[in-house]
Amino acid sequence: MAKIHEIPAELRKDEGKGASRRLRHADVVPAILYGGKEQPQSIQFVHKDVYMASQHEWFYSSIIDLKIDGKNQKALLRDLQRHPYKQRLLHLDFQRVSENEALKIRVPLHFLNQEKSPAGKTAGVLVTHELNEILVSCLPKDLPEYIEVDLGNLSVGDIxxxxxxxxxxxxxxxxxxxxxxxxxxxxxxxxxxxxxxxAPAADVAAAAPAAPAKGGKAPAKAPAAPAAPAKKK
Structure with missing residues (x-):
């Protein structure tokens, strides 16, 4: 089972867009906790705490212990809103986790031993990772932080x-x-x-100037058009 990470949170009493703006100005991130047999709860985080957590891979695929006013609640991150250009989190959605109910979540893949594989040692071979995460189903106790993919025996042409x-x-x-x-x-x-x-051969030939025959003369230039006769006065 993956390690459970703890993030402190508080219940949020004020709701609405105006209240959310005031929270963000105070370096606090509004959030919602829903799911299970309980009613949705409005919660909030200190921006620094949750932003530092968001820099880690586990934040998006692991069970998180939300310590809400001293009480622990296991949850999964389901949605995250970021500021379009600032390093700021705007809103978070968390879903409660029940120990007896299977959950579906995307888990990252960690690729091992690619450079040591026959394919990795062969010049000119391109190894591409078509997927970097997969959707899995399991009980919370069986959820890993990541899945290892050993590519030690990968050969040219393998899929x-x-x-x-x-x-x-x-x-x-x-x-x-x-x-x-x-x-x-x-x-x-x-x-x-x-x-x-x-470039097609025909196009190359058309673009190149005609070369004179060996020992011959260069092709003569086309004669100039005769000048118009002068008008009599």
Whole structure:
């Protein structure tokens, strides 16, 4: 199970756009906590605390312990609004987590040993990561912070599909239940080719000036048009 991270929060009494603006001016981030059998709660965070947490990968894929006025509430981040150009968080949405209910969440992939693999050691081979995270279903106790993908045996021409991933115990990939067409590629290893665009031969010939024959003279210039006769006075 992934480590549970704790972030302090407080209940928020004032609601509405005006109240949210006042909170942001005071370096406080408004948020909502919903889900489970309880009513939605308006909460707030000190901007520094939640902004520092948002710089870590676990903030987006791990269970977070929200310590609201001294009481802990396990939750998952479901939505985050950022300022368009400032390093500011504007609003957060959290969903309560029940220990006995399966949840669906995207978990990041960590790729290992790519450089040591046969594909990684072969010149001209391009290894692409088609997916950097996947949607999984599991109980909260089985949720990992990330899933490791070992590419140590990756060879040229190999394709790693969703069904090839080695998942920790308790995890499922819901997409694989929808049919083979959903078993998409995660990693591709193929030879990279540089495409060089060449001008057609006909265009090159038309653009080049005509060369004189060997030992001959250069082609004569076209005669100038005769001058118009002068008018009699």
């Amino acid at each position: 790693v599909h969703l069904s090839d991933l080695k998942l920790p115990a308790g995890l499922e990939i819901p997409e694989l239940k929808l049919g083979k067409e959903h078993d998409v590629a995660v990693v591709l290893a193929k030879l990279g080719k540089e495409e060089v665009e060449e």
